[in-house]
Amino acid sequence: MPSYDPKAIESKWQKRWLDENIFAASDQAPKKKMYILDMFPYPSGDGLHVGHVKIYTASDVVSRYLRMKGFNVLHPTGWDAFGLPTENTAIKKGIQPSVLTAQNVTRFRQQMQQMGFSYDWNREVNTTDPEYYKWTQWIFLRMFQMGLAYQAHIPINWCPSCKTGLANEEVIDGKCDRCGTQVEEKPMRQWMLKITKYADQLLEGLGGLDWPKFVLDLQHNWIGRSEGAEISFGIDGTSNELSVFTTRPDTLFGATYVVVSPNHPLVAELTVPQQQAAVAAYVAEAQKPIRLDPKGEKEKSGVFTGSYAIHPVTNAKIPIWVADYVLMSYGSGAIMAVPAHDERDFAFAKKYNLPIQQVIVPAKAQGEATLPYIGDGVIINSEGFDGLSVTEAQRMILQKLQLQGKAKKAVQYKLRDWVFSRQRYWGEPIPIIHCEKCGVVPVPEKDLPVRLPEMDKYEPTGTGESPLATVEEWVNVKCPTCPRMAKRETNTMPQWAGSSWYWLRYVSPHYTQAFTDPAAMQKWLPVDVYVGGSEHAVLHLLYARFWQKALHAAGLVPQDEPFKRFRAVGLVIGEDGQKMSKSRGNVINPDDVVVQVGADALRVYEMFMGPFEASVAWNTSSIKGSRRFLDRMWDLVATRAAQASDQEDVEVELMLHQTIRHVSESTENFKFNTAISGLMELLNVVESKPMLSKKTLESIVLMLAPYAPHIAEELWEQLGHTQSLVYERWPSFNQKLLAKAQVTVPIQVNGKVRGQLQFDPGISQEEVEKRARALTNVQKHLEGKTVVKVIYVPDRLLNFVVK
């Protein structure tokens, strides 16, 4: 049997698709739109990864399926090209990042076209293109006008290896997400984006999204909203007050001391002269960069300030301590410690012999609870509140304090504002001018884009200054609002900037009047299906939602959520069960696979290897199965096309319609693996039939098309068609035929299968029972027993319950 030649037909059809511009989305077509997006790649020097192929094949299958279902499909791609890897490689190679980016993009584009992805290449965008980043800068300035972009001098996460500041989201386990170096804290002037302003909206919006639950949970936890109270403690001997945040006002009577963070502004003031040396030493120690303690294993430490706080209800004097287990970055940087009911406070109190006052007992067990006791219960030792439940006490105690002006309700978030400046070269320049007289002046819109200047040497300085600071002719500029000379902002934007709005640009990628065309937005937005990796669950996917919400608030985009439906891909693991990496030598290069078995077989394999969202290890010998499947498809059509009959085999017809239903539903639900297995089952049956109708062969080819588009086009041509099948109608199934099909029903005795019956659907229970009792094997198991009950699920199952 001659097997087919993927090389020849794949390039033939790829060329034809491109020449005919067949995947161009029409802004005019009256058909209903579908916007199918995948996360555009970072064009690294390593080329396309089999993980990319999995994501892009899935979105391609969906796009091709929907085109055949009659939708006007927008399926674009582009390049998320700013960022450190390119810059680092360019430095090493001694070339310009822009040159390297162009090379990488060319390779990626070629690789993606070689996979047969049905992108609308007219809409390709590149975040490093000045025509693109002009609008990234423009959006930044809108955010500046809205008060969402601001400068701050704060300690931020600094990567000593990448020599730049990082956002909170980029620090994993205290290490730089990029290079794994231990992150340090470094106080610097920063540009920040006020994402916290949208914390509640970002939280609420999650409710309406069709996203994987784990991604929603991740974002929910990252935002980390907690409701509680800010309570003021007086400071003995002064008129000052110390504010603490707590989610447990019910434990107020159990507060036996107060702790402030070493970075708390009142530390010096609170420290009495005798304690000054000890406190100063402790604070200095706490400032050292190695303060991160991932597992909380470090023993608690702290030092007494010598001063006392006044308990707001009992007026007791309780000691104020300094300890680094209280973080300045959360709440007010000070807590009331309730050792009886908090593990951390308990450990601290034990170590320093501080008093422990129990104020909650478990509701049921009257006796002692082991401390610290975190659970629910009844209040004790709290004058005026004893006997209340925890929830009641929370409300009542807070109410009492509120009346006295000593507390207010408060909400805290774990989410921090987004550190938005980087001290590196290869990013969008932040379009701001600093004038001695006028202060911070935005670059006027007419002067955008602020182009990244060409530099011979653009290595990071490591001083906290961007390398751009050395380009004097670029830095020194006339102030837009006064006649003086001023200086440009030299920090650049983080890698995430360009990807925080790119789905908006695709709807009108060449529009020059604004960041995007309002009419095109009305036509195409929002994104209907978004496909990508879950490693961006709290990075890109959170930033993107934030920008969309900010732009929506400014009246610039119609919706306040960008992606209605999101599907996260599972990793493609190396054949050895380890993550693919160059150092392990287990990386599979898609180019090699294409040479060996063809792009169609690779597409089919990656869709078939397991559930789309599951991480599955690569298996080279399994790919053969996908190729064999295509070979058999080829042989089937090639040998049967000429002598196809008009008559329909009854069994084939029924199975064909069942398969159409199954493949349609599976494809829509991202269950690509079962869609393909359905086609395989059909093939197994159909292969052995001497006669097949042309209609059947055509339906099979059409169903194959989204998964293996090249071979499908070629077979379609062999079936006598001259036009591409890209816009051919997806086969439909006959509901009536399926409903009439005979059913095979198991006959059980006491839940164990003892026989099978075949009959037309809808026959009566009596009839089924009669025929079931006639089966010898059933009779054997009924003999000498009493039938106490008969369970009949129409057309599904019959079960005799006997004694």
Place this chain on the structure above:
RNA sequence: GCGGAUGUGGCGGAAUUGGUAUACGCGCAUGGCUUAGGACCAUGUGGGCAUGUCCCGUGGAGGUUCGAGUCCUCUCAUCCGCACCA
């Protein structure tokens, strides 16, 4: 510690959502194609023995049900987030 998943043949996995467990594919075995085969085709392939349309079987132990891979309780293992967040 908190949160979220996931455990089914030698392997990847399927199971109409409580109704015939192991579809489909890989691998393996036997045979064929009368040289070979990392090609192709056919058949077989969860375990057990008394080889019967018999018994057992979806990480483990209980439970609910006529009926459980699916629901409940406990438990073990693995993976992924977050992590001194008051």
